Amino acid sequence: MLQTIKRIAIGASMVAGVSALATAPASAASLTNATIGGSAASDYLVYGVSGSQTVEIPNTPANVQAVLDGNAASPTGNVELRASTEKGTFTGIDFLKNTTLTGNIAGKSLTLSSLTATDWFGASLNTTYGANNLANKWFNEFITKAGYGVFVGTGVATSYFNAFLGMGGFQASSDPNISYVNQNDDTGLISIGLAGHNDLKAAYASNPKYAAFASFLPSGFQASEVVKYTYEGKTDYLYSFNATNSGLVNTDGFSHNGNYEVSFQGVKVPEPSTMLGLMAVGGLFATSKRKSQKTA
Structure with a gap:
């Protein structure tokens, strides 16, 4: 007994x-075995950190992995997928190709991708305002956040949409800069950092290509680029209209100073x-x- x-x-x-x-404090798993692929596998840039600036560094597998090891409080650089989207040589044919970042997180495969014209406008490439596609869903949220929600579905929004389309705005929103990928061990939530502009209006105003559209945006307006993800058989799109200060800035003075954290529910793996x-x-x-x- x-x-x-x-x-x-x-x-x-x-x-x-x-x-x-x-019940111990949660730790985080990071993306491992990171590799670049896609139909435009060579079209990417890697940015490391020098002091408080992000600087372009060689496109090597080791550098890709190293810059993804940060978090929202301390980003360590980023990988820009489909980096040529904003160049004058980028054509409609180019917009049908993508660049991907694939790795393992907590034992599961995750692929992050730039967006193509098909992602935005559907298989028929319908660029009409009012069509049932990602471009319209995202743009209506974009103008609502900018304070023009009252115009959604009207001729005014149509003119805004066409102006954004004409200046290459969707291409410019298709090349996400991935700064980190972490998973909370307690909740399974997977968080992705997107390095972007802390003030999109100021960034647009500095570029002649987008300057005319900048006057439409309120001061301090924030919007991330869009990232496509595939995980456990599911594919979806993530973006944000709220940034925190990253503590970094690119040498251009406008890029990478905003951190947009997006997330989705991953598979929780016991420690x-x-x-x-x-x-x-x-x-x-x-x-x-x-x-x-x-x-x-």
Whole structure:
């Protein structure tokens, strides 16, 4: 009887220990084995950090992995997918190709991608305002955040949409700069940092290509680029209209100073220490049961 009580007490102690492990502060898993691919696999840039500036560094696998190891409080650079989207040589044919970043996070494969014309406008490439596609959904949110929600679905919004389309605004919003990918071990939530402009109006105003549209935006307006993700058989798009100051800025004075964190629910994977604890408790009670049966 005394031995049985001792075994129960030890088991309870181990369960308490496992419970403590389970309620410990959450740690985060990061993306590993990062590789670049897609139909435009060579069209990317890697930015490292020098002081408080982001600077272009060589496109090597080691550099791609290294700049993704930060977080919202301390980004360590970024990888820009489909970097040529804003160049004058970028054509409609180019807009049908993508650049991807694929890696493993908590044992699961995750692919992040730049956007193509098909992603925005559908297989029929319908560029009409009012069409049922991502371009219209995103643009209506864009102008609503800018304070023009009252015009959604009207001729005024049509003119805004056509102006944005004509200046290459969708292409410019298709080349996400991935600064980090982390997963919360407790909740399974996967967070992705998108390095962008802390003030999109100021950035647009500095570029003759977009300057006319800048007057349409309020001061300090924030909007991230869009990233496409594929995870566990699901594909979707992520973007944000709220940034935090990244503490960094590119040498152009306007880029990478805003951090837009987007997220989606990933598969929660138990921590190894918790699994080992549960296995130990299971083994203890199995042994206790066998001994009790022998005694009986």
